[in-house]
Amino acid sequence: MTMSWYSKRSNSWDHREVVLIDAGIPYRLPVFQEAMAQAGIPLDKLKKIILTHHDLDHIGGLTELLNAIPHKIDILAMKRKNLISRERSRI
Numbered sequence: 001m002t003m004s005w006y007s008k009r010s011n012s013w014d015h016r017e018v019v020l021i022d023a024g025i026p027y028r029l030p031v032f033q034e035a036m037a038q039a040g041i042p043l044d045k046l047k048k049i050i051l052t053h054h055d056l057d058h059i060g061g062l063t064e065l066l067n068a069i070p071h072k073i074d075i076l077a078m079k080r081k082n083l084i085s086r087e088r089s090r091i
Contacts, residue, residue, distance in 0.1 A: 015045070016045070017045060017047045017048075018041055018045045018046045018047060019046075019047065019048040019049070019050060020046060020048070020049045020050070021049075021050050021052065022049075022050070022051060022052055022058040022059070023049055023051065023058065023059055023062035023065050024057070024060065025056065025057050025060045025061055026056070026060040026064065027061070027064065028061050028064075029061065029064045029065060029068055032061065032065065033068075043068075043069055044069075044071060046069060046073060047073060047074065048073065048074045048075075048076060049062065049065070049073055049074070049075050049076070050076045050077070051075065051076065051077035053078075054077075062075070
């Protein structure tokens with residue numbers, strides 16, 4: 001599982017705030033926790049999750065992740081209706 005995070009000051013962990021990009025697929029919480037631990041990032045520093053779109057492989061792990069972390073986490077996402085288009089572009 002690839003984990004992406006971003007800190008406010010740089011592209012690396014800065015010991016203040018972690019922002020996760022997408023929540024991954026369901027039932028992968030242990031893998032997520034292990035990746036954070038290996039990177040030396042405590043879960044209590046995770047403050048925001050940015051959801052790039054609403055496909056299962058990007059939001060499927062969100063509920064499990066939120067239930068495992070006791071503090072408030074901001075979720076940043078577009079409204080679903082803005083992410084889905086019934087029209088197909090012609091190339």
